[in-house]
Amino acid sequence: MATYQRIVLASRPRGEIKPENFRLESLPLPQLAEGELMVRVHYLSLDPYMRGRMSEAKSYAAPQPLDATMIGGTVGEVIESRNTQFSVGEFVAGMFGWSEIGVSDGSLLRKLDVSSVPLSAYLGAVGMPGMTAWYGMNQIMQPKAGETVVVSAASGAVGSAVGQLAKLRGCRAVGIAGGKEKCDYVVNELGFDACVDYKAGNLKADLKAAAPDGIDAIFENVGGEVFDTALGLTNAFARVALCGMIAGYNGEDVPIRNSRALLKNRVNLRGFIVTEHPELWPQGLADMGALVAQGKLKYRESVAQGLAAAPEALIGLLKGRNFGKQLVKLI
Amino acid sequence: MATYQRIVLASRPRGEIKPENFRLESLPLPQLAEGELMVRVHYLSLDPYMRGRMSEAKSYAAPQPLDATMIGGTVGEVIESRNTQFSVGEFVAGMFGWSEIGVSDGSLLRKLDVSSVPLSAYLGAVGMPGMTAWYGMNQIMQPKAGETVVVSAASGAVGSAVGQLAKLRGCRAVGIAGGKEKCDYVVNELGFDACVDYKAGNLKADLKAAAPDGIDAIFENVGGEVFDTALGLTNAFARVALCGMIAGYNGEDVPIRNSRALLKNRVNLRGFIVTEHPELWPQGLADMGALVAQGKLKYRESVAQGLAAAPEALIGLLKGRNFGKQLVKLI
CATH class of the missing domain: 3.40.50.720 (NAD(P)-binding Rossmann-like Domain)
Incomplete structure (x- = not known):
């Protein structure tokens, strides 16, 4: 794997999103600097808020820049590490966006325990x-x-x-x-x-x-x-x-x-x-993780296969075509 | 004074209120039972909520009944009393409605100190x-x-x-x-x-x-x-x-x-x-009364003269023709 794929925002939608608002690109695998780690993304989360970010209108968040990797939550596995806090084989959640690969200094990553909660649930019921x-x-x-x-x-x-x-x-x-x-x-x-x-x-x-x-x-x-x-x-x-x-x-x-x-x-x-309420996340995620692990909280997932399927899956999500949490499985 | 006047709701408005939705009546002065007192109303308060009460639509309050005295807050003076808690000459606030005279057992009346706050203010800034x-x-x-x-x-x-x-x-x-x-x-x-x-x-x-x-x-x-x-x-x-x-x-x-x-x-x-929050009224009215008495809270009144002027004054209030608190002066 010497290259990886990502999807960027190619143009801002007028009204409904169209597939041509996105562009799939291939890039060479990056080199890690000291302190960095590389994540192979397993699942990408698709969420309604993404539609708002695609517009330029003033919102609570900055708009998604053109020609940059589309924003999005991800879960994946550490495949290379020059960071002493993270080891190869660990699972992490982060905002790597619509990309097969993410590089981070670890500061915004959350380590995941996949022994009692499935990896994908960290983008849904426990995300x-x-x-x-x-x-x-x-x-x-x-x-x-x-x-x-x-x-x-x-x-x-x-x-x-x-x-x-x-x-x-x-x-x-x-x-x-x-x-x-x-x-x-x-x-x-x-x-x-x-x-x-x-x-x-x-x-x-x-x-x-x-x-x-x-x-x-x-x-x-x-x-x-x-x-x-x-x-x-x-x-x-x-x-x-x-x-x-x-x-x-x-x-x-x-x-x-x-x-x-x-x-x-x-x-x-x-x-x-x-x-905006990060102080409550540890308590909330602990509660939700426990409920999932105990089988008290059920969920369903709609899984699109492969990064290239992400645009159509997002369009479907906004039209209510998904059934449960909409994910894109990359691996 | 052997009779007094009141205004009743004669019909429910369709759209805007019209004067003919009201009817002015003369009634004989009531006789007090033991424990009752009689109030000569000095000022009647007109308020936007009255429009809602005139309709039959479900609301947080029961509709104003037809042929009954129109609802409304009033301030006035005790002119006769068979109630040991109230003396002739005392000023009280109550909900006597669009009427020159009110009779009460005293249970829903509030005694007013008119030494530092004008009587009418108890229908406005201190009401x-x-x-x-x-x-x-x-x-x-x-x-x-x-x-x-x-x-x-x-x-x-x-x-x-x-x-x-x-x-x-x-x-x-x-x-x-x-x-x-x-x-x-x-x-x-x-x-x-x-x-x-x-x-x-x-x-x-x-x-x-x-x-x-x-x-x-x-x-x-x-x-x-x-x-x-x-x-x-x-x-x-x-x-x-x-x-x-x-x-x-x-x-x-x-x-x-x-x-x-x-x-x-x-x-x-x-x-x-x-x-709905009567537990806060003593504190609130004390605060507001102190501000008025100290000259820190100003207010203006639009005063219509005589009970018969009330319907037009309410219509004007709902159209924003008043300037400050809309009152009807009865005496």
């Missing part, structure tokens, strides 16, 4: 998605036993963890997902109390039936009509963990039409970015 | 509007010295108190109000740092200029475009005290179009109803 669910649950929604928690994109990496955490707290967990297959999975395999198929065309009545005592907490991943409908069913003093608005990832406006419910029901809504 | 400002400031926005606080309807009873409380905390206070006269008052008499005239047609640029360091806290009374514009200028971790959406008091949808800012800037938004 950023899991941390996101954990933060929304424990820092914002804080539901009590018996309360009703609604989560959109319920079969996704974040949503599936949210509902299971809600069940572990003794809550009624109601998912919203697109299609019967996802809803069946959410109820039958993940153990949610109910799941509403927003594509079935009866969202309001179905959600009302699924949350007969009203909604006490919403974990919002989608925005738009799904969110407005849930807001309309909130009980007094409901909490909203506003995590994402995938309905608007292509740049269109996603108004909250049911804003009156925020006032009428004295809702407390908070937007959050889990990477 | 529900002042408490509303106090709650939003101290329980939700909690701005630090140097932060920028924006309040809409800034010349109103709530907004004027919000901005002055912000100044007392060492914040930059920016108002939004309709028209040059109101804006001049907010800056020159109330001491806000700036006030933006939303009717001038340049809201976004004007607000940006008035809040050059961005917005850390919003006290929202209006909703709609005014709120969207302020949201677009929020700094990270901004707080929003969502108090009202007067823009939609006639029942129309008031979408939050800039919902993306809630996520992007990790905004914490909370709707609230100050009457």
Whole structure:
């Protein structure tokens, strides 16, 4: 292996992402400096936030530069090391992006114990998605036993963890997902109390039936009509963990039409970015890792094969075509 | 005085309130039972929440019944008493509604000290509007010295108190109000740092200029475009005290179009109803009363004369024609 492949952002999308916004490149393997180590990436994580980074609009994070390796979380194995803290054969998580190879001085890497948790789970239930669910649950929604928690994109990496955490707290967990297959999975395999198929065309009545005592907490991943409908069913003093608005990832406006419910029901809504709370990650990842190791937290993965499949997989993710955590397997 | 007058809700409005939704009635003076007292109402408070109560739509409060005295806060004087806790000549605040006379067993009345605070102020800066400002400031926005606080309807009873409380905390206070006269008052008499005239047609640029360091806290009374514009200028971790959406008091949808800012800037938004927090009123009213008595909190009143003027005064309030706290003087 004298060369490796990576994918760079070739152009910024207008509206929907197209495959030609990306470019696959081959590069010679780098030479390590003293203190550096080289990682062979096994899995690349694809996440909705990537769409936002591809635009130039002001956001909480700097845009992805053109002609640079696309940003992304990765897990992989150390294959060469000139750093005394890391040995060949160790597994690490890091932000190496859409690349088969990563080089680091080790400062932003997290060593992974793959004896009880599968490597890929460190990009899902025991990685950023899991941390996101954990933060929304424990820092914002804080539901009590018996309360009703609604989560959109319920079969996704974040949503599936949210509902299971809600069940572990003794809550009624109601998912919203697109299609019967996802809803069946959410109820039958993940153990949610109910799941509403927003594509079935009866969202309001179905959600009302699924949350007969009203909604006490919403974990919002989608925005738009799904969110407005849930807001309309909130009980007094409901909490909203506003995590994402995938309905608007292509740049269109996603108004909250049911804003009156925020006032009428004295809702407390908070937007959050889990990477801003690094002080909580050790506790959150320990909690989530233990739940996965004990079999109390289930998850599903959509795995695309090979780096070249990443663009189409991201496009599919933004359209809800994935089922569970979207990964790209590189090795 | 063998009879007194009151105003009842005669019909529910469709869209804007019309005078014929109300009916003025004369009734014989009631006889007091043992333990009761009679109050001659001096001032009636008019408030935006009344519009909501006039509709049948589900809200946080029961609708105003038809053919019953219109709800409303009042201050007045005890003119007859068969209750040992109240003496003739004492001043009290209560919810006697749109009526010249109120009868009570005293359980929901608050005795008023008019030696250092004018009677009418107990319906404004030292009443529900002042408490509303106090709650939003101290329980939700909690701005630090140097932060920028924006309040809409800034010349109103709530907004004027919000901005002055912000100044007392060492914040930059920016108002939004309709028209040059109101804006001049907010800056020159109330001491806000700036006030933006939303009717001038340049809201976004004007607000940006008035809040050059961005917005850390919003006290929202209006909703709609005014709120969207302020949201677009929020700094990270901004707080929003969502108090009202007067823009939609006639029942129309008031979408939050800039919902993306809630996520992007990790905004914490909370709707609230100050009457639900009675445990804080003694502290809040004591604070506000002291500020008024010391001349540190200014306010303005729009006073309509006579009970029959109340319907037109409420219609004017909902259209922003008042200037400061809207009262009806009955005596």
